Amino acid sequence: MFQRLHTFRLYVVIILLGGLGxxxxxxxxxxxxxxxxxxxxxxxxxxxxxDEVVNDYSxxxxxxxxxxxxxxxxxxEGFYGxxxxxxxxxxxxxxxxxxxxxxxxxxxxxxxxxxxxxxxxDLVEAIQSGDVDLADPATTVALLQLDAIVGVDGVFDDQGxxxxxxxxxxxxxxxxxxxxxxxxxxxxxGWANQDLNVGAILSLAPGRQAIADRLHVDVPTxxxxxxxxxxxxxxxxxxxxxxxxxxxxxSAATIIPPAFGLAGVNLHTWTGFGSVPYWNAYVANTQxxxxxxxxDPRLNDxxxxxxxxxxxxxNKRSDPDLxxxxxxxxxxxxxxxxxxxxxxxxxxxxxxxxxxxxxxxRASCASCHVPPLFLEPGYSMHTAEEIGIDDFQANRSPDGMxxxxxxxxxxxxxxxxFYHDGRFATLLEVVNxxxxxxxxxxxxxxxxxxxxxxxxLGDVPLDDPGEYAGQ
Ligand code: HEC
Ligand code: HEC
Numbered sequence: 001m002f003q004r005l006h007t008f009r010l011y012v013v014i015i016l017l018g019g020l021g022x023x024x025x026x027x028x029x030x031x032x033x034x035x036x037x038x039x040x041x042x043x044x045x046x047x048x049x050x051d052e053v054v055n056d057y058s059x060x061x062x063x064x065x066x067x068x069x070x071x072x073x074x075x076x077e078g079f080y081g082x083x084x085x086x087x088x089x090x091x092x093x094x095x096x097x098x099x100x101x102x103x104x105x106x107x108x109x110x111x112x113x114x115x116x117x118x119x120x121x122d123l124v125e126a127i128q129s130g131d132v133d134l135a136d137p138a139t140t141v142a143l144l145q146l147d148a149i150v151g152v153d154g155v156f157d158d159q160g161x162x163x164x165x166x167x168x169x170x171x172x173x174x175x176x177x178x179x180x181x182x183x184x185x186x187x188x189x190g191w192a193n194q195d196l197n198v199g200a201i202l203s204l205a206p207g208r209q210a211i212a213d214r215l216h217v218d219v220p221t222x223x224x225x226x227x228x229x230x231x232x233x234x235x236x237x238x239x240x241x242x243x244x245x246x247x248x249x250x251s252a253a254t255i256i257p258p259a260f261g262l263a264g265v266n267l268h269t270w271t272g273f274g275s276v277p278y279w280n281a282y283v284a285n286t287q288x289x290x291x292x293x294x295x296d297p298r299l300n301d302x303x304x305x306x307x308x309x310x311x312x313x314x315n316k317r318s319d320p321d322l323x324x325x326x327x328x329x330x331x332x333x334x335x336x337x338x339x340x341x342x343x344x345x346x347x348x349x350x351x352x353x354x355x356x357x358x359x360x361x362r363a364s365c366a367s368c369h370v371p372p373l374f375l376e377p378g379y380s381m382h383t384a385e386e387i388g389i390d391d392f393q394a395n396r397s398p399d400g401m402x403x404x405x406x407x408x409x410x411x412x413x414x415x416x417x418f419y420h421d422g423r424f425a426t427l428l429e430v431v432n433x434x435x436x437x438x439x440x441x442x443x444x445x446x447x448x449x450x451x452x453x454x455x456x457l458g459d460v461p462l463d464d465p466g467e468y469a470g471q
Contacts, residue, residue, distance in 0.1 A: 065333025073166025074290025081164030101137030261339025292323025341458025355453025
C-alpha cells in the first residue's frame, strides 16, 4: 500500500516536472518567435533587463551607422555642389548645367557604381537588354533622383531640377557585385572602390579654382596633379601639407583601403593618423568638407601642415554640427563590417596551409602581422627603414611611421597593387620584397605558398559575393 502510494507520488512528480519542462520549452520557443532578430546569448543571459537595453542599442547603432555610411553627406553639398558645382558638370548645358554633361557610361568609366537595388525592375531589365541611353546626362540625373549612384547624393528642387550634390563615405569605400552589368549591382559596403578615379572626377568640376586657390597653384597645375592619381587612389593629406607629388615626381596619392575587418584595430590609415572615430571626423570635416567639428592640434604645425594652419582645418567648428552626432553610430557600423574571406577556388587550401606555417614561422611575418588581427595589438607602427621602403608618406603623418597593414580581405583589392601607394603590383612582389629585405631565403614554391595564404585571409567566408550584398 505504502509502496503503491510512493510510486503514485513519483508519477505525479514526474508528470509535474515533465509539464514544467514542456511549459519552459514552449515559452522559450514563443519568446524566440516573439523577438525575431534578438541577439542570441548563453542560456539565461537575457535575464538581466539591462542586457536587453544593450541589445536594442546595438541594433539601433548598427542600422543608423549603416545609413550614415551609405547616405549621409554631412552637409558636403556646400563644397561639392555649391563650390565645385559638380552637379552642373553632370547635367551639362542642355539640362541647365555646364559643358557636355556626364552620361552613365562616363560616370561608370570614372568608377562610380550604381546600386541596382535602388532601381525599379523594368529599368534593370532595360539596362540588361541595352535599351537605356547610357550616353545621356538625363539618365545620370534620373539615377541620382532614384538615389542609385553609390556615394553621391543629388539635391533636387520642386521642379525636379538638380541644384546641388554631396558625397558620402560609400563613394570611396563601397563596390557593387556587378550582378546587372559591370559597375551596376548590389552594394558591397566597406569594399574599396578600386575603379573610382577621384582625380578625374574633380577635374570635371567647374568650380575647382577653389581647390587650386587653397593649394596656391593655378588650375592647369591642379589638373596635372589630379591626373597623377588614377583609379582607386586619393590624397587625403594634400589639403593640409600642400605636397602634391613625391620627390621623384610620382603621385603622392595613396590606395583607397577597404573599410572592413577593422574591429580590434587600434590605429587607422596607412600612417596611423588615429582611431576609426578620429579618422571619420577627419575625413567628414576636412576631405568631404562636411559641416562639423574637428580638432587635432598636431596639425597646427606650420612646418608640416601649413595649409591646415592657414585654413583652420586643425580646429574646425561648424554650426550646425552635422558630423559629431553621427560618429558613434558610424564607428559602431565601421567595426561591424567583417573582412570577407574569398569564395572557394580563389586559392589553393593546401598551399595556403603551408603558407600559414611559413607566415607564423620561418618568414616571421606574424611578429608584426599578429593573427587573427594581422597587426600588433598596441601601437602597431614601424619606421620606413624597418620595412625597407622610403619615408615619404610616413613623414606626411603626425607620427612619421607606417602602420602594419591588417591584411584581411586582400583578395578584394588586388587591382591597384599593395603597400600604401600600390608600389608592389602583386602579392608575389610583396613577398619578394620581404624575402630580400629580411634575407629570408624563401624558395619560389614557398613564396607561392605565402601568396596563397595571404589571399585566403578574411573574417567571414564568402560563397557568393551577391549573398552579402545589399545588406
Ligand atoms: C574620396 C575618397 C574617400 C572618402 C569619401 C572617404 N574615404 Fe576613407 N579613406 C580614403 C583613403 C585614400 C584612405 C587612406 C588615407 C591615408 O592612409 O592617408 C582612407 C582611409 C579610411 C579608413 C582607414 C582604414 C584602415 O585600414 O585603417 C577608414 C576606417 C575610412 N577611410 C573610413 C571612411 C569613412 C567612415 C568615410 C566617411 C566619413 C570615408 N572613409 C570617406 C578615401 C576616402
Ligand atoms: C616589421 C613589421 C612587419 C613585418 C615583419 C612584415 N610586415 Fe607586412 N607590413 C608591415 C607594414 C608596416 C605594412 C604597411 C606598408 C605600407 O603602408 O606601405 C605592411 C604591409 C604588408 C602587405 C600589404 C597590405 C596592403 O593592403 O597593401 C602585405 C601583403 C604584407 N605586409 C605581408 C607580409 C608578409 C607576407 C610578411 C612576411 C614575409 C610581412 N608582411 C612581414 C609590417 C610588417
